[in-house]
Amino acid sequence: MAHIDPRLAALLLAHAASFALAAPVGAADAAIIPFTPDRWTLSEGIAVVEHRGVQAIEIPRLPTRPDAVLKGPAFTNGTIEVDVEGSTGLGPAIGFHRRDRTTHELFYLRPNPDCATRPDCVQYAPVTKGVLLWDLFPGWQAPARYVAGLAGAVIRAGVAIATGVSVTRIAKPGRDWIVATSAGEVSAGDVLVATNGYTDGAVPALQRRFVPVGSYIIATEPLSDAQASAVLPHRRVAFDSKHFLYYFRLTADRRLLFGGRAEFSRPDEDTTRRAARILRAGLTTVFPDLAARSIDYAWGGNVAFTRDQMPRAGKLDAQYFAGGYCGHGIAMSTYLGELIARRIAGEPIEHPLFDDRFAAIPLYSGAPWFLPLVGAYYRVKDWVQ
Numbered sequence: 001m002a003h004i005d006p007r008l009a010a011l012l013l014a015h016a017a018s019f020a021l022a023a024p025v026g027a028a029d030a031a032i033i034p035f036t037p038d039r040w041t042l043s044e045g046i047a048v049v050e051h052r053g054v055q056a057i058e059i060p061r062l063p064t065r066p067d068a069v070l071k072g073p074a075f076t077n078g079t080i081e082v083d084v085e086g087s088t089g090l091g092p093a094i095g096f097h098r099r100d101r102t103t104h105e106l107f108y109l110r111p112n113p114d115c116a117t118r119p120d121c122v123q124y125a126p127v128t129k130g131v132l133l134w135d136l137f138p139g140w141q142a143p144a145r146y147v148a149g150l151a152g153a154v155i156r157a158g159v160a161i162a163t164g165v166s167v168t169r170i171a172k173p174g175r176d177w178i179v180a181t182s183a184g185e186v187s188a189g190d191v192l193v194a195t196n197g198y199t200d201g202a203v204p205a206l207q208r209r210f211v212p213v214g215s216y217i218i219a220t221e222p223l224s225d226a227q228a229s230a231v232l233p234h235r236r237v238a239f240d241s242k243h244f245l246y247y248f249r250l251t252a253d254r255r256l257l258f259g260g261r262a263e264f265s266r267p268d269e270d271t272t273r274r275a276a277r278i279l280r281a282g283l284t285t286v287f288p289d290l291a292a293r294s295i296d297y298a299w300g301g302n303v304a305f306t307r308d309q310m311p312r313a314g315k316l317d318a319q320y321f322a323g324g325y326c327g328h329g330i331a332m333s334t335y336l337g338e339l340i341a342r343r344i345a346g347e348p349i350e351h352p353l354f355d356d357r358f359a360a361i362p363l364y365s366g367a368p369w370f371l372p373l374v375g376a377y378y379r380v381k382d383w384v385q
Helices: 143-156 225-231 269-286 329-344 371-384
Strands: 011-013 018-022 040-042 047-051 054-060 067-070 083-086 093-100 103-109 122-128 167-171 177-181 184-188 211-220 246-250 256-260 295-305 312-316 319-323
Touching: 054 067, 211 269, 246 269, 256 269, 269 295, 312 329, 319 329
Parallel strands: none
Antiparallel strands: 011 067, 011 093, 018 054, 018 083, 040 067, 047 054, 093 103, 103 122, 167 177, 177 184, 211 256, 211 295, 246 256, 312 319
């Protein structure tokens, strides 16, 4: 390679059951590095083998995630050419910007038969302190702006939106529905319940099927340009692979938004303060260089989970519904919202997420008594994994 930087190292990491790497073939000025034990530090379980007539290293899929680290030279700008053969799974990865075995960046392959039309065949993900911060596309959607845009669109179409009004009862004494609210009654030919994580006793059937779970976010003080570039160099939106996951991004004014399932309880002033302390500790673990940065804002809201963690739409007790998005509501509520609207308009809709026989959760009537047990279970799973 034209330039060697001793601060960087290459990491070859197996996600497949087994794969072989053949020696690279480069241009005249390239460094050809053979796959021999004297050039690589090989984790336990990796073997130097002959594969298709060339010397290669074979990396099995093991819980220890064995890797092969190049000794000595490393690369900055340039090209790495390597022949890879994976048997199954995610495929192999090349690691770079490697600080140590637990902190580096990955460029990996996900073999698919239609890679020409699928951008996820080649993926990038950073690893920080052993946590995979998987990220496919560097894009995001601000929920508040999206909701404001939708509201503006429907108002322009002639729809009336009533804010700050609670529904206390829904009944159908005759041909039409009567929706009792804190501001009076409304009659309607059809009712769509789209309350998701805020479903209450006004719709008891749906309340027995949706579990509200708190989700919380903190925001740091504005970071310097250098700090923001070091935290997320390309302003990617990231989340990790834990069950108690963290998700984070930079704002336009260079604050780091850092969120997660820090508290299962419904958000209020006390739970938000507790969640903010938990998230602050998590932020410092993931980004120790930000330990001295202050937290300017903290807030929370409910998401809704179903028993099998799949959203649903359909009809219960003659009322249309859609919800249970399990933290993916921006995309799935838009999608199911369109489908349920078409069904209300009379179009027959066949879809695997439409479920008019959506079963209630046993021994559950809306107060999620089991969440502490669920939280303990997933914390143990995170610790084991």
